Amino acid sequence: MNTTPFSLPLSSPLATASGTIEERDGLVVRYDHRGHTGVGEATPLPGWTESLPDCRAALASAATAEIAGGHAAAMLELAADSVPAARHGFATALLDADARADGVPLYQWFDADRRCQSVPVNATVGDGAPAATADAVAEADDAGFDCCKLKVGARSVEDDIERLRAVRERVGDDLTLRADANGAWRPAEAERAFEVFADYGVDYVEQPLPADDLDGHAALRGGPVGVALDESLVHRRADTVLSADAADVLILKPMVLGGPGNAYTLAMRARDHGVEPVVTTTIDGVVARLAALHVAAGVPDIGACGLATGDRLAHDLAPDPATLSGGRLSVPQTDGLGLDPAEVSPDA
Numbered sequence: 001m002n003t004t005p006f007s008l009p010l011s012s013p014l015a016t017a018s019g020t021i022e023e024r025d026g027l028v029v030r031y032d033h034r035g036h037t038g039v040g041e042a043t044p045l046p047g048w049t050e051s052l053p054d055c056r057a058a059l060a061s062a063a064t065a066e067i068a069g070g071h072a073a074a075m076l077e078l079a080a081d082s083v084p085a086a087r088h089g090f091a092t093a094l095l096d097a098d099a100r101a102d103g104v105p106l107y108q109w110f111d112a113d114r115r116c117q118s119v120p121v122n123a124t125v126g127d128g129a130p131a132a133t134a135d136a137v138a139e140a141d142d143a144g145f146d147c148c149k150l151k152v153g154a155r156s157v158e159d160d161i162e163r164l165r166a167v168r169e170r171v172g173d174d175l176t177l178r179a180d181a182n183g184a185w186r187p188a189e190a191e192r193a194f195e196v197f198a199d200y201g202v203d204y205v206e207q208p209l210p211a212d213d214l215d216g217h218a219a220l221r222g223g224p225v226g227v228a229l230d231e232s233l234v235h236r237r238a239d240t241v242l243s244a245d246a247a248d249v250l251i252l253k254p255m256v257l258g259g260p261g262n263a264y265t266l267a268m269r270a271r272d273h274g275v276e277p278v279v280t281t282t283i284d285g286v287v288a289r290l291a292a293l294h295v296a297a298g299v300p301d302i303g304a305c306g307l308a309t310g311d312r313l314a315h316d317l318a319p320d321p322a323t324l325s326g327g328r329l330s331v332p333q334t335d336g337l338g339l340d341p342a343e344v345s346p347d348a
């Protein structure tokens, strides 16, 4: 196992109710397995995963364990609940090598019978003044997106309502709108937002209330605006969230869940519970974005996913083989993730 640090500044920082994401730092992981080099990415996001030093230390322990006991010993060092980004990095490299060895794109390694050329994606629009928000949504609409997610909760509910009004005035009613409050609201604020957001045709709100408040989220369900849980999956067993009947939608971030395999398993389990899975990145480099894209591609008839985040980066780890057109991201059909490991470089 070999790791290389990288630092990816954002050309377009993402302003949210829980802070602004300006830069993504992590490690590229390479691993030789079954005659192939697999590549993975560990890009921790504090608040969602372990810190970068903890991620680095976990991968160093895993590399030591690997020398004595191979990939199974390395995986045992990488617990999904304590070091999910490190686990994601190694697990992705292992899966990439496995899929290459089997001669299939990663999503077909999850489900050999599936064929998927592209995945629908949402545009992601950060917090901003009403006019700037409407501009950003109009730009996404012009670029062919059918679905746009707005960050809310960074300002008052009444101010977010003004933003929604400006958006609908600008782009009309055809575009699907979602909102993401990142846990910012108190129950009364969430109730008010759900009432008025319904008039603006908001499909669902991600994490209206703090992560721990599963009962509060359950109580918000049943109206025209759905409830999606995201932060509630951090440090918590997914079974707990599913059995609380607190969500219409589960937001699945492979980087937060400990890897693409965990995210795929959870997506299929959510479906079995009648909960719709949506796969998103944590604003990652191209290796992790492709891993998340393959997870989404493995799930039949998945709705728009939060995977169109590559254009926020000032530079990337390698050229992106997935192309955006008509609100869909193409899925590479070459073996593994669809990247040439020789092209992956921290200063690409």
Ligand SMILES: O=C(O)CCC(=O)c1ccccc1C(=O)O
Residues within 6 Å of the ligand: 021, 045, 122, 123, 124, 149, 180, 182, 230, 251, 280, 281, 282, 283, 305, 306, 307, 309
């Ligand atoms: O879902 C999307 O559209 C993009 C991803 C996104 O919003 C996000 C990115 C980094 C950290 C948290 C979040 C989030 O969904 O809350």
Ligand SMILES: [Mg+2]
Residues within 6 Å of the ligand: 180, 182, 206, 207, 230, 231, 251
């Ligand atoms: Mg979210």
